[in-house]
Amino acid sequence: MQINSTLMTLLHVMADGRYHSGETLGGILGISRAAVWKTLSSLKQVGVVVESVKGKGYCIPGGLSLLDQAVIQDAVPIERLQDVALIEVKTELDSTNSYLLQAYDTDAFTGAHICLAEMQTAGRGRRGRTWQSPFAKNIYMSLSWQFEQGIAAIEGLSLAVGVAIVSALQQSGVHGLSLKWPNDVLYQGKKLGGVLLEISGDVSGRCGVVVGLGLNVAMSSAEASQIDQPWIDLKTIAGESLPSRNALAASLIDHLVGLLKDFESRRFKAYREQWQQHAAYMGEPITLSMGARTQQGVLLGVEENGALRISTETGEQVFVGGEISMRPA
Ligand code: BTN
Secondary structure, eight states, rough: OOHHHHHHHHHHHHTOOOOHHHHHHHHTTTTTTTHHHHHHHHHGGGOOOOEEEEETTOOOOOOEEEEEEHHHHHOOOHHHHEEEEEEEEEEEEEEEEHHHHHHHHHHSSSSEEEEEEESSSOOGGGGGOOOOOOOOOOOOEEEEEEEEEOOGGGGGHHHHHHHHHHHHHHHHTTOOOEEEETTTETTTTEEEEEEEEEEETTSSSSSSEEEEHHHHEEEHOOTTTTTTTBBBOOHHHHHHGGOHHHHHHHHHHHHHHHHHHHHHTTTHHHHHHHHHBTTTTTTSSEEEEETTTTEEEEEEEEEEESSSEEETTOOOOOEEOOTTEEOOO
């Protein structure tokens, strides 16, 4: 379903969770009461519940916390904004990563180009999976950054991104998170967020990296029915003390842009210790899957380039590569 500007105006008015009469809403939008009813009924398709009570009008129970570009930008520390070229908030995209990859060739910015969307129609996960992206519930955000020294200089970046996300969430009052190699964000073994890193340009010189982050904030079981692994959202972890999606996005931007700015000079070695401190299953038996091949071992940690170290029956082995997945044995 296309979320057009009429629908977005309506949602902004109703985001307060109060009752609004069909007449008032129709007046704001310049449409008839019948057209208001029809428009609101279509919201079911994107998972937004609207209640109607005779004599009172319509309300979205609990309200909605919509993303707002100005609110996000104002909440990013001013000194960090020096390294941010553009923050865009879109209602609907196929994928925020695809959007920034397409923009990379024409971007003439220095600094981060950041894009968030209220929903994605073709959200992409690692290893060819889809990323469930229902409307106005979670965070779908991508950041594009230009590096000068090719992909060798950004080895381990995807793990360091996980560290930056955990730091941002800790600062927002969310504790007890862990990282599953390379960068799944977990809470008590359940997936809270994931990262998809994509590269364009010259892999041996100037190249662009798009860091895409999907974070479950408040998702219903119905919306998550397609997710084929244990999952959790921030609302379940933090309850009422959870900051708004705008505040969370600002904190994530602060930490991720800080990381991207310094990474070529600091490299993964500067983040390795923190990654290991947050690592899930450290010292525990795990199974690695590489296509049809599997390898059992005990997780020892990571190398300075982010490669995974495990102790196996034949001694210590090191694994690197985007197609590997890890799970507890
Ligand atoms: C994973 O499989 O764990 C990675 C998920 C990454 C999802 C995010 S949502 C924002 C960005 N746009 C996408 O299409 N994917 C990433």
